[in-house]
Amino acid sequence: MKKFFKIGCGAIIALIILGAIIGALGGGDDSSKDKESEKQPVSTEVEKKDETKPVEKEEKEQAVGIGTALEIGDAVFTLNGVELADQVGPSVLPTKASGKYIVLDVTYKNNGNKAVTIDSSFFKLKRGEKTYEADSVASMSANQGEDGNIQNSFFLQEVNPDMEIKGKVVFDLAPEVAESTDLQLQVQTGIWGTETGMINLK
Structure with a gap:
């Protein structure tokens, strides 16, 4: 047990x-x-x-070059040419630059269904973080012929659907900025710039 x-x-x-x-x-x-x-x-x-x-x-954003149409929404922008100038307008009464003028030859087409009022404020020059505004007075003068008549001044101009206008937009810049190789043109669809695109100047 x-x-x-x-x-x-x-x-x-x-x-x-x-x-x-x-x-x-x-x-x-x-x-x-x-x-x-x-x-x-x-x-x-x-x-x-x-x-x-x-x-x-x-x-x-991808930038296009001179002569290439850039479509943004219902708008089509084409930069036809770029030139530097000390003055613009009729030879009798020219407008002189404070620095150096960059004169842009631009075509705008309205592909929308309604008329659009376009202005020189639709165009801006960009260089890095800096933004340059168009000179509205110089732009009007640049679009003025020797007879004094102004055509397509890009100053509050109404453009109907399927119509296009061609004119000049002018910027008054410091000479070293105007001659730089890295400037770009920023274009937009309206006053508030809801849609934008870039075009290389060089």
């Missing part, structure tokens, strides 16, 4: 120890699986961030 009691107690203790070991091993497997599952969402977030990077590069 005493031998049987000793053997029975020993067997029970051995079973308890064996169960504890099996439980410890099983618990370790579950915790390692939990750790692996926690790591997965982090890697997917990194992948999503990387996917958005190329999209930002594609959003940059």
